[in-house]
Amino acid sequence: MAGIMRSLLVLVWVFSIGLGGGPSIRAETLPTVDFVLVDKSERSLWVYSQGKVVHRMTGLRFGDAPQGHKRFEGDERTPEGRYTIDYGNPQSRYFLSLRISYPNAVDRAFAKAQGRSPGGDIFIHGQPNGLPDDQRVAGDWTDGCIALSNAEIELLWQIVPDGTPIEIRP
Numbered sequence: 001m002a003g004i005m006r007s008l009l010v011l012v013w014v015f016s017i018g019l020g021g022g023p024s025i026r027a028e029t030l031p032t033v034d035f036v037l038v039d040k041s042e043r044s045l046w047v048y049s050q051g052k053v054v055h056r057m058t059g060l061r062f063g064d065a066p067q068g069h070k071r072f073e074g075d076e077r078t079p080e081g082r083y084t085i086d087y088g089n090p091q092s093r094y095f096l097s098l099r100i101s102y103p104n105a106v107d108r109a110f111a112k113a114q115g116r117s118p119g120g121d122i123f124i125h126g127q128p129n130g131l132p133d134d135q136r137v138a139g140d141w142t143d144g145c146i147a148l149s150n151a152e153i154e155l156l157w158q159i160v161p162d163g164t165p166i167e168i169r170p
Contacts, residue, residue, distance in 0.1 A: 033159045036085065036166040038146060040066060040078060045124075045146070047159065055155065061147040062140045069170075070102065070144050072111055073119030078144050078168065079107070085124075085164045088157055095126030095150045096157045100166060119144065126153040 031049035038045045040062060047055040064076035071077070079102040086099040103111070103118035111118035124146045127136055133150050141147065146168075148156070 030159050033161065033164055036156075036160060036164060038166065038168045040080070040168065040170055045148070047156070055159075057148055057152045059136075059149075061137065061142060063142050063144040064140055066140050070107075070119065070122070071116075072114070073117040074143075075119070076143060078142075078146060079103075079122055080168050080170050081106075082165065082167050085160055085162060085166055087162050089123065092123070092125055093129055094123070094145075094147070094153075095129060096153045097123040097125035097145075098153070098156060098160060099123050100146075100168075122146075124148065124153065124156065126150040 031047075031054040033047050033049050033054070035048040036045065037048065038060070040060075043058060043060045043062075045057040045060055046053050047057075062078040063070070066078060068077055069081065070079040079100065081104070083101040083104060086101050089097045089099060100122045102122040103120060107118045122144050125142075126148060127133075127150055131137070136149055137147070
């Protein structure tokens, strides 16, 4: 159901903006994404289709404490490891967002052994609602999420289906 809703929202968006008056993008020209790679040290995100990079995004912003793997709720870290894109959130406080499946079973077990919560609700998202589209919040400012420009998350929203694997490297 979330996939259908996302497809409908993309169609509404495509028709509402007219794609800047340029040639329209046909659905069949968009790549079928099957993997997303994030490298925290390079502050880059690569989108893959059939083993080939189809998009690269740079200048990513992370949690206030970007070094290291997220372990606990409130630690301001961005997770590292293999997860999936669960679903898209069109009602995000940060333009659009794609939820990452953190915490996984290993993350939950580690936090439980420490008597703590692993946290959750980690997303790839745009900028805060109300910020002009061409502006970005400076520095690492999220609570553990991955922040992109609004144009970048809009592109990911169109081409990354629910269930896509994502790997986040240190």
